[in-house]
Amino acid sequence: MKCIFCKSSSRGSISEEHIIPESLGNTEHILPPGWVCDGCNNYIAREVEAPFLNSWYGRNSRFEMRVSNKRGKIPPATGLYPRSRSKVDVYLADDGHLAICATPGENELHFVRSIQSHTHGTLFIPAATEPPQSYETSRFIAKIAMEALAERCINMPGWNKEIVEKRELDELRNYVRRGKPGLVWPIHKRRIYAANRLFTSPGTPPYEVLHEWDILAIPSSDNSKMAEFYVVIAIFGVEYVINLGGPDLDEYKKWLKAHSNQSYLYANQNSALI
Ligand SMILES: [Zn+2]
Numbered sequence: 001m002k003c004i005f006c007k008s009s010s011r012g013s014i015s016e017e018h019i020i021p022e023s024l025g026n027t028e029h030i031l032p033p034g035w036v037c038d039g040c041n042n043y044i045a046r047e048v049e050a051p052f053l054n055s056w057y058g059r060n061s062r063f064e065m066r067v068s069n070k071r072g073k074i075p076p077a078t079g080l081y082p083r084s085r086s087k088v089d090v091y092l093a094d095d096g097h098l099a100i101c102a103t104p105g106e107n108e109l110h111f112v113r114s115i116q117s118h119t120h121g122t123l124f125i126p127a128a129t130e131p132p133q134s135y136e137t138s139r140f141i142a143k144i145a146m147e148a149l150a151e152r153c154i155n156m157p158g159w160n161k162e163i164v165e166k167r168e169l170d171e172l173r174n175y176v177r178r179g180k181p182g183l184v185w186p187i188h189k190r191r192i193y194a195a196n197r198l199f200t201s202p203g204t205p206p207y208e209v210l211h212e213w214d215i216l217a218i219p220s221s222d223n224s225k226m227a228e229f230y231v232v233i234a235i236f237g238v239e240y241v242i243n244l245g246g247p248d249l250d251e252y253k254k255w256l257k258a259h260s261n262q263s264y265l266y267a268n269q270n271s272a273l274i
Pocket of ligand 1: 003004005006007008036037038039040041
C-alpha cells in the first residue's frame with residue numbers, strides 16, 4: 001500500500017487519519033493506517049490542520065459550536081475588550097459562565113487595571129461567519145477532499161494504487177503535502193445553513209449536522225475531455241467546493257447556475273436549502 005499524498009510505501013504505518021479533524025467533532029470518518037503514511041499524517045496535522053484550527057475562524061467556530069478538542073476542552077474564542085484595546089481569550093467555564101483573560105502577548109496588567117477600574121464594560125466576541133479565502137483554508141479543504149475521495153474507495157480492491165497513480169490528482173496532492181506559498185487554490189465557499197440549525201428525520205430526535213460531504217461528477221460539455229470531479233463539503237453549515245483535478249471552478253459554476261444555486265448535498269431532496 002502507498003500513501004495517497006507522498007506516494008511512498010506506507011508499510012508499517014500505524015496512524016489512522018481523521019478526514020475531518022477530531023477537534024471539529026469527527027469520530028466516524030477515518031482512513032485506516034496506510035492510506036496516509038505516518039510522516040504525512042504528522043506533517044498534515046502540524047502544517048495543514050493546525051493553522052486552520054488555530055485561526056481566528058477555527059477557534060471561534062469551535063467555541064460557538066461547543067466542540068471540544070481531543071483533550072475534552074472547548075478552545076477559547078478570541079475577543080476584544082475595547083476599553084484597554086486588549087485582545088482577550090474567552091473561556092467557557094464548567095458552570096456555563098464565561099471567563100476572560102488577556103491573550104498571551106497582550107499587556108495583561110493594563111487589561112486587569114482597566115477591568116478593575118470600571119463597574120461595567122463591553123466585550124466583543126466576533127461571530128464566526130465564514131473563514132477567509134486563504135492559503136490555510138484552501139490547503140485544509142484540499143486535504144479533506146483528497147481523503148474524502150480515498151474514503152469512497154477503501155473497500156474497492158486496487159483503488160489505493162488507482163488514486164496514488166492518478167496523475168490528474170498530483171497538483172492537488174502536492175499542494176497539500178508540500179504547499180505552494182502564494183497560491184490560494186480556489187474554493188467555492190458559501191453558507192448553506194446556520195451552524196446550529198436542527199435537522200429532523202422520521203424516528204429520530206432533532207440533530208445538528210457538524211459536517212457532511214459528497215462527490216459531484218460533472219461530465220465534460222464537449223465530450224472531448226474527461227469528467228471533472230468536485231468534492232462538496234459542509235462544515236458547521238459552510239459549504240466548500242473544490243475541484244480534484246485542478247484549480248478551475250468554471251464547470252462547477254455552470255452546474256450551480258443550471259441547478260438554481262442549490263447545494264449538491266441537498267440537490268436530490270425537496271429541501272428549502274439553497
Ligand atoms: Zn506520505
